Amino acid sequence: MKAWKFLAGLLLAVPLAVLAQAFPSKPVQLMVAYPAGGSTDIAARIVAAIAEKDLGQSIVVVNKGGAGGQVGWTEMSRAKPDGYYLGFINLPALNTVILDPDRKAAFNADAFVPVINQVLDPGIIWVKGDSPYKNLKDLLDAAKKNPNKISAATTGILSDDHLAILMMEEAAPGALFRIVHFEGGAPVMTAVLGGHIECAFDNVGSVFRRVKTGELRALAVMDTQRSPFMPDVPTMPELGYRTVISSSTRGIAVPKGTPQPVIKRLEQSLKKAMDDPEHLKKMEEAGLQLRIMVGEEYAKYYRELHAKAAKYTEWARSRPHK
Amino acid sequence: MEGLQYLATGFASALTPANLAFALAGCVLGTLIGVLPGLGPAAGTAILIPLTFTLDATGGIIMLAAIYYGAMYGGTITSVLINVPGEAASVVTCLDGYQMARQGRAGTALGIAAIGSFVGGMFAALALVVVAPPLARFALSFGPPEFFALMFLGLCLVTGLAGQSLAAALLMTVLGLLLALIGIDPVRGAPRFTFGIPELYDGLGFVPVVMGLFGVAEILLVVEAPFRRMVETKLKGLWPSAEEWKRSGGAIGRGTAVGFVLGLIPGVGAVIPTFMAYILEKRLSRHPEKFGTGAIEGVAAPESANNAYANAAMIPLLVLGVPSSPTIAILMGAFIVNGLTPGPFLFKERPDLVWAVIASFFIGNVILLVLNLPLVGLWARLLKVPYQYLCAGTLLFCIVGAYSLKGTLFDVGVMLVFGIIGYLLRKLGFPLAPAVLALILGPLMEKSLRTSLEMSGGDFAIFATRPISAVLLACAALILAVSALRLAALKSIRGGAS
Amino acid sequence: MKRGWQAAVAVLLVVFAFFAFESLRLSLRDALGPGPGFFPFWLSVAGGVLAVVLLVQLHRESESEPLNFDRAGLRGVAMVLAGLIVATALLEVLGFRIAMLLLLVYLLVALGVRNWIAIGLVAVAGSFGVFHVFSGLLKVQLP
Numbered sequence: 001m002k003a004w005k006f007l008a009g010l011l012l013a014v015p016l017a018v019l020a021q022a023f024p025s026k027p028v029q030l031m032v033a034y035p036a037g038g039s040t041d042i043a044a045r046i047v048a049a050i051a052e053k054d055l056g057q058s059i060v061v062v063n064k065g066g067a068g069g070q071v072g073w074t075e076m077s078r079a080k081p082d083g084y085y086l087g088f089i090n091l092p093a094l095n096t097v098i099l100d101p102d103r104k105a106a107f108n109a110d111a112f113v114p115v116i117n118q119v120l121d122p123g124i125i126w127v128k129g130d131s132p133y134k135n136l137k138d139l140l141d142a143a144k145k146n147p148n149k150i151s152a153a154t155t156g157i158l159s160d161d162h163l164a165i166l167m168m169e170e171a172a173p174g175a176l177f178r179i180v181h182f183e184g185g186a187p188v189m190t191a192v193l194g195g196h197i198e199c200a201f202d203n204v205g206s207v208f209r210r211v212k213t214g215e216l217r218a219l220a221v222m223d224t225q226r227s228p229f230m231p232d233v234p235t236m237p238e239l240g241y242r243t244v245i246s247s248s249t250r251g252i253a254v255p256k257g258t259p260q261p262v263i264k265r266l267e268q269s270l271k272k273a274m275d276d277p278e279h280l281k282k283m284e285e286a287g288l289q290l291r292i293m294v295g296e297e298y299a300k301y302y303r304e305l306h307a308k309a310a311k312y313t314e315w316a317r318s319r320p321h322k
Numbered sequence: 323m324e325g326l327q328y329l330a331t332g333f334a335s336a337l338t339p340a341n342l343a344f345a346l347a348g349c350v351l352g353t354l355i356g357v358l359p360g361l362g363p364a365a366g367t368a369i370l371i372p373l374t375f376t377l378d379a380t381g382g383i384i385m386l387a388a389i390y391y392g393a394m395y396g397g398t399i400t401s402v403l404i405n406v407p408g409e410a411a412s413v414v415t416c417l418d419g420y421q422m423a424r425q426g427r428a429g430t431a432l433g434i435a436a437i438g439s440f441v442g443g444m445f446a447a448l449a450l451v452v453v454a455p456p457l458a459r460f461a462l463s464f465g466p467p468e469f470f471a472l473m474f475l476g477l478c479l480v481t482g483l484a485g486q487s488l489a490a491a492l493l494m495t496v497l498g499l500l501l502a503l504i505g506i507d508p509v510r511g512a513p514r515f516t517f518g519i520p521e522l523y524d525g526l527g528f529v530p531v532v533m534g535l536f537g538v539a540e541i542l543l544v545v546e547a548p549f550r551r552m553v554e555t556k557l558k559g560l561w562p563s564a565e566e567w568k569r570s571g572g573a574i575g576r577g578t579a580v581g582f583v584l585g586l587i588p589g590v591g592a593v594i595p596t597f598m599a600y601i602l603e604k605r606l607s608r609h610p611e612k613f614g615t616g617a618i619e620g621v622a623a624p625e626s627a628n629n630a631y632a633n634a635a636m637i638p639l640l641v642l643g644v645p646s647s648p649t650i651a652i653l654m655g656a657f658i659v660n661g662l663t664p665g666p667f668l669f670k671e672r673p674d675l676v677w678a679v680i681a682s683f684f685i686g687n688v689i690l691l692v693l694n695l696p697l698v699g700l701w702a703r704l705l706k707v708p709y710q711y712l713c714a715g716t717l718l719f720c721i722v723g724a725y726s727l728k729g730t731l732f733d734v735g736v737m738l739v740f741g742i743i744g745y746l747l748r749k750l751g752f753p754l755a756p757a758v759l760a761l762i763l764g765p766l767m768e769k770s771l772r773t774s775l776e777m778s779g780g781d782f783a784i785f786a787t788r789p790i791s792a793v794l795l796a797c798a799a800l801i802l803a804v805s806a807l808r809l810a811a812l813k814s815i816r817g818g819a820s
Numbered sequence: 821m822k823r824g825w826q827a828a829v830a831v832l833l834v835v836f837a838f839f840a841f842e843s844l845r846l847s848l849r850d851a852l853g854p855g856p857g858f859f860p861f862w863l864s865v866a867g868g869v870l871a872v873v874l875l876v877q878l879h880r881e882s883e884s885e886p887l888n889f890d891r892a893g894l895r896g897v898a899m900v901l902a903g904l905i906v907a908t909a910l911l912e913v914l915g916f917r918i919a920m921l922l923l924l925v926y927l928l929v930a931l932g933v934r935n936w937i938a939i940g941l942v943a944v945a946g947s948f949g950v951f952h953v954f955s956g957l958l959k960v961q962l963p
Contacts, residue, residue, distance in 0.1 A: 503859060
């Protein structure tokens with residue numbers, strides 16, 4: 001029996017090893033589920049340009065934008081799992097697409113195997129620089145005193161920012177915001193700077209420079225550690241709201257069924273590229289916080305986040321709109 | 323006039339051989355991107371961002387900005403020559419520009435477009451130098467309620483696009499608005515009319531739809547009746563006649579004004595100003611019936627508006643750091659990857675860079691004019707190619723364009739479907755322009771209405787209590803009343819359409 | 821022409837009816853006023869009313885010049901459309917270069933060109949040439 005097992009193992013292992021050695025023998029596609037020019041796209045192009053040197057084959061960034069990522073992820077879930085098709089997964093955007101029954105997504109969370117995470121952009125609450133709300137307590141007190149009166153902008157329905165508002169309301173009982181959804185960060189900026197909206201739930205990367213210049217005031221960062229880009233701004237746990245942890249992360253995944261040695265090979269090249277000084281420099285200039293996670297660490301993060309997103313997605317759908 | 327002093331130093335920096343070369347390269351690349359349908363300014367700029375990583379910040383941004391306004395002009399060329407808008411903002415130019423080309427006046431149309439663009443661009447750039455800060459504050463006063471009022475006003479003007487039949491124009495408007503609603507609903511996130519197809523969640527792509535309605539439909543009409551040549555007569559002179567100059571002068575001025583004001587308001591986008599300039603021109607004209615048959619004002623006004631818009635949209639970006647359109651957002655991305663955040667502080671931190679970029683707008687507008695006027699004759703001569711080749715080439719163009727938008731075959735399919743619809747509607751003489759304008763206005767209007775109501779907690783008074791929106795809505799009511807009177811005065815609802 | 825208009829307006833009426841019916845399945849109102857179904861429903865109703873008015877008016881009107889559909893011309897349109905549809909379907913199967921090469925040859929032949937050298941040149945430039953401009957110069961991936 002032992003000999004059999006050994007032989008079977010050998011038979012399986014040899015082709016896999018050969019496969020891994022021969023991989024990659026042709027250019028690799030890296031799908032971005034957003035149109036060219038967004039921050040996911042730019043970061044993807046930077047990583048691709050560096051990683052292809054180590055991989056020995058070119059990495060072609062392919063934009064399949066549409067429906068908040070759903071078009072690209074649908075295609076990715078159907079791609080041949082041979083390691084030549086990688087894609088960026090943006091969390092929790094991917095999770096809410098899967099979790100929102102209205103979306104009728106053609107894939108579930110198991111359709112993707114996370115390979116390596118690149119960016120973790122923490123959530124942040126900010127107000128205009130001359131706002132009367134000097135800190136988080138001021139804002140929450142106002143939202144408790146006048147429930148449903150203080151307007152709060154999100155960058156989209158069921159975006160990480162939308163979920164973050166719900167987390168905040170849950171952690172600070174009695175505080176209720178008047179949630180106003182915009183499409184993306186630019187209209188949020190315009191509306192708050194113009195004084196039409198009182199506060200915004202957003203991400204560090206989109207606002208950190210303006211916080212530095214004083215145009216905006218950051219009230220709290222929704223992460224367990226302070227952001228290197230704004231070390232003076234307290235985190236939510238420091239302020240006593242341990243559960244308000246929200247971020248938008250971007251990492252690379254492959255379709256389910258991709259052989260393990262191939263994944264390892266990709267992980268190796270991608271990790272090397274992400275540790276590259278050029279990559280680090282470009283990301284810092286863009287205000288994007290790196291959090292490189294590979295293997296089981298990233299897989300665990302993905303699973304836990306999915307469960308968390310499920311709770312708040314359900315809630316977002318049932319919360320009365322007033 | 324402190325600005326003018328800074329501007330002088332800016333010119334000194336922008337006129338160095340290297341920066342001049344970047345501006346020139348940007349204009350050429352931009353024109354190419356504009357000519358290729360599908361690849362609009364937004365996608366084109368995005369794709370070329372990595373190219374600028376290797377340049378220094380000033381040179382890179384000068385080049386990207388040049389690509390942006392080069393693309394805005396390049397779209398005109400295909401609109402005039404083959405009725406395919408190279409980018410969305412050139413749709414209106416198809417209406418009269420292509421008719422001019424069929425009469426052998428492609429050169430004149432392209433010439434006046436180049437000159438109008440130059441005037442519009444220069445004016446906006448000058449305004450950026452002289453009065454930018456108060457203008458930028460004006461931009462911020464437009465919240466969702468004001469924006470809704472503006473879009474509603476735009477919709478009321480749609481009857482200005484009617485041909486002989488007002489009813490047909492209204493019917494097409496409703497159709498356009500309905501088609502615009504396809505996709506994910508902006509407040510609840512519920513998909514509407516999508517048949518479960520994820521590609522439809524973002525709605526019908528504007529560019530594939532107009533490429534189908536105009537480009538593909540035109541080819542089908544030509545194929546059906548080859549004697550209905552794409553170009554009916556010999557090419558005529560390239561330079562506008564004295565009479566045409568006279569007619570264009572006012573159009574260029576008004577187009578510039580419309581494009582400039584709308585360029586300041588974030589979110590309006592590049593298409594609406596061109597439509598508004600066209601409608602205004604038609605309303606003011608003593609010969610509105612000539613519009614759609616090759617009226618030079620119908621090219622001059624929207625083209626001036628287009629470029630005035632493109633340059634004016636830089637004002638909110640540079641002064642406030644607020645990107646007012648997707649393309650501008652990508653340009654902003656280019657600033658950011660270079661470690662710069664556009665906004666009031668950039669003027670203090672890196673005045674050298676900001677003013678060099680501003681100076682480059684002037685230089686870029688001159689380059690575009692110098693580059694394009696001599697090329698006009700060359701482009702126009704392209705129409706001498708036998709129609710079979712022109713047809714096959716145009717169709718290839720459309721397929722590449724539709725595909726390269728998002729990299730999906732779905733858009734190619736949308737384009738073909740709308741090609742067939744456009745062919746049938748044009749055969750019958752239904753006006754397509756109202757449907758196209760409605761397609762743009764629809765989502766903006768619904769989104770801003772419902773965002774406004776989110777802001778007010780469902781109270782409609784928000785539109786009446788805010789001064790700008792109240793004034794705009796009052797104007798809209800006035801236009802509606804006048805239109806209703808006109809409608810009542812019409813005897814036949816079909817109004818003797820052909 | 822009158823027939824054509826009547827047919828077109830009738831088709832639009834069906835489209836409006838479909839939209840109206842579909843939007844009733846979405847809620848017309850929500851807590852904040854108009855719901856997801858509000859605009860589509862009332863727009864389709866307005867469109868339907870317009871279409872009915874137009875149909876009545878058309879009915880009263882006398883026949884204007886007939887719509888001329890030239891049979892040979894229609895065959896041309898059908899051939900071009902068929903070529904486009906087939907080429908689109910094959911675009912991702914055969915790849916951009918081959919599919920567009922075939923399409924260009926087909927279109928030119930269907931349109932009556934018999935100059936084979938010109939056909940060949942245009943087809944190669946339009947397929948392989950365009951592909952390389954896009955992938956090389958502009959970094960846009962075509963299939």
